[in-house]
Amino acid sequence: MKNPPHMHPQTSSVSEGFDPTLSVMAVRPPIYPVSTYCFPNAAAAAHYFEVLLGKKDAVPGEPIGLVYARLNHPNAEMFEDSLRSVERGAHAAAAFTSGMSAITTTIFTLARPGTKILYQRPVYGGTDHVFRGILPGWNVDAIAVDPDRWDEALAAHGKDVSMVYIETPANPTLAMIDLDAMRVLVDRHCPGGGVPIVVDNTFLGPVFQSPLEHGADLCVYSATKFLGGHSDLVAGAITAKDPAIVTRVKANRAFFGTICEPFTAWMLQRSMATLWLRMTKQSKNASKLVDVIKAHPAVERVHYPTLFVGDQARIFRKQCRAPGSMIAIDLRGGREAAFRFLDQLSLVRLAVSLGGVESLASHPRTTTASEMSDEDLRASGVTEGLVRISVGVEYWRDLAKDITGALDAAAR
Numbered sequence: 001m002k003n004p005p006h007m008h009p010q011t012s013s014v015s016e017g018f019d020p021t022l023s024v025m026a027v028r029p030p031i032y033p034v035s036t037y038c039f040p041n042a043a044a045a046a047h048y049f050e051v052l053l054g055k056k057d058a059v060p061g062e063p064i065g066l067v068y069a070r071l072n073h074p075n076a077e078m079f080e081d082s083l084r085s086v087e088r089g090a091h092a093a094a095a096f097t098s099g100m101s102a103i104t105t106t107i108f109t110l111a112r113p114g115t116k117i118l119y120q121r122p123v124y125g126g127t128d129h130v131f132r133g134i135l136p137g138w139n140v141d142a143i144a145v146d147p148d149r150w151d152e153a154l155a156a157h158g159k160d161v162s163m164v165y166i167e168t169p170a171n172p173t174l175a176m177i178d179l180d181a182m183r184v185l186v187d188r189h190c191p192g193g194g195v196p197i198v199v200d201n202t203f204l205g206p207v208f209q210s211p212l213e214h215g216a217d218l219c220v221y222s223a224t225k226f227l228g229g230h231s232d233l234v235a236g237a238i239t240a241k242d243p244a245i246v247t248r249v250k251a252n253r254a255f256f257g258t259i260c261e262p263f264t265a266w267m268l269q270r271s272m273a274t275l276w277l278r279m280t281k282q283s284k285n286a287s288k289l290v291d292v293i294k295a296h297p298a299v300e301r302v303h304y305p306t307l308f309v310g311d312q313a314r315i316f317r318k319q320c321r322a323p324g325s326m327i328a329i330d331l332r333g334g335r336e337a338a339f340r341f342l343d344q345l346s347l348v349r350l351a352v353s354l355g356g357v358e359s360l361a362s363h364p365r366t367t368t369a370s371e372m373s374d375e376d377l378r379a380s381g382v383t384e385g386l387v388r389i390s391v392g393v394e395y396w397r398d399l400a401k402d403i404t405g406a407l408d409a410a411a412r
């Protein structure tokens with residue numbers, strides 16, 4: 001029972017990946033809390049292993065049966081099909097235990113000792129820790145590149161680069177990168193082609209940005225955020241143009257043990273059906289709130305795509321379908337003002353994470369970005385007065401009242 005082809009992602013997000021005939025005709029997917037699966041015969045078992053461990057290619061269209069839940073299981077596969085169907089340009093997807101395990105499993109598949117990863121700062125603090133604190137121990141050099149130095153950096157390191165890693169919009173400043181332009185530079189400077197551009201698309205998600213249609217090879221997601229959307233699970237995902245890359249990452253996922261477990265994968269698939277509704281409402285809410293926030297005297301600067309100027313505005317218009325629901329505010333008065341703002345909020349909860357139905361706020365400098373070096377903090381504009389808000393689905397006027405009261409407190 002297949003869905004018609006070429007459906008809009010809004011439609012495929014509702015039911016793609018689920019076939020009722022495989023599940024006693026249930027309308028929605030059941031959970032399969034099962035660790036191991038029966039093989040039809042011994043030869044099939046041997047073949048499944050060869051394909052799943054990346055030793056042999058599957059014949060196109062050939063269904064590969066289930067084996068053991070650390071390799072694959074129905075709930076992960078259903079979520080993966082659903083995510084693949086909404087990610088424009090994707091031909092495969094994989095689900096993980098967390099955004100960090102999606103990122104690290106991908107890195108340990110694509111990078112090799114002695115190679116370099118070039119990345120645009122800022123990146124999420126956990127990713128920054130892997131780049132600066134862990135990869136050097138494995139002889140992989142992660143080099144932060146300033147926005148206007150990519151040509152120079154790729155010219156200098158091109159032949160040693162195993163991966164270009166971009167977070168756009170970046171956490172927490174929302175800085176954007178032109179992915180089409182990055183593709184041109186990478187292909188110009190990295191001989192032999194094939195250097196993958198990996199994009200952390202967590203902030204705008206497949207709803208508002210399609211990196212694979214702008215020259216990227218892989219998207220990584222913290223599915224804990226918008227894909228999950230309810231702050232009740234931790235998970236991650238990747239999508240890619242080339243299914244062969246995903247097969248390689250999945251082979252490592254099997255050995256690292258980083259596959260998303262059945263219950264979480266089931267929750268993720270359930271969340272996919274409301275992804276468009278949630279993200280659209282959240283983005284509309286944020287756009288209205290920004291008009292209120294930017295007019296307040298406590299505010300030095302608001303980082304939000306509709307307020308971008310110059311090249312950042314051009315990239316937003318070209319690459320994104322909507323501004324999304326993350327707002328960063330630079331408050332006058334530094335850390336003290338930021339803390340007064342956060343402590344005054346009541347409807348908006350003081351917590352890290354983002355992308356849930358409820359609004360959250362945090363102080364990146366002392367929390368998620370606290371491990372960044374002083375140089376990176378300065379270069380990326382993560383100031384003491386910066387607060388980050390993830391806007392939820394509440395009625396926007398209630399949020400505006402809460403945020404205005406907190407801005408008043410910040411100004412005191």
Ligand SMILES: Cc1ncc(COP(=O)(O)O)c(C=O)c1O
Pocket residue numbers: 098099100101124126167171200202203221222223224225234235236353
């Ligand atoms: C942009 C971004 N990427 C990756 C991650 C890591 O995701 P997780 O917490 O699901 O491991 C986060 C977490 O906040 C994030 O904001």
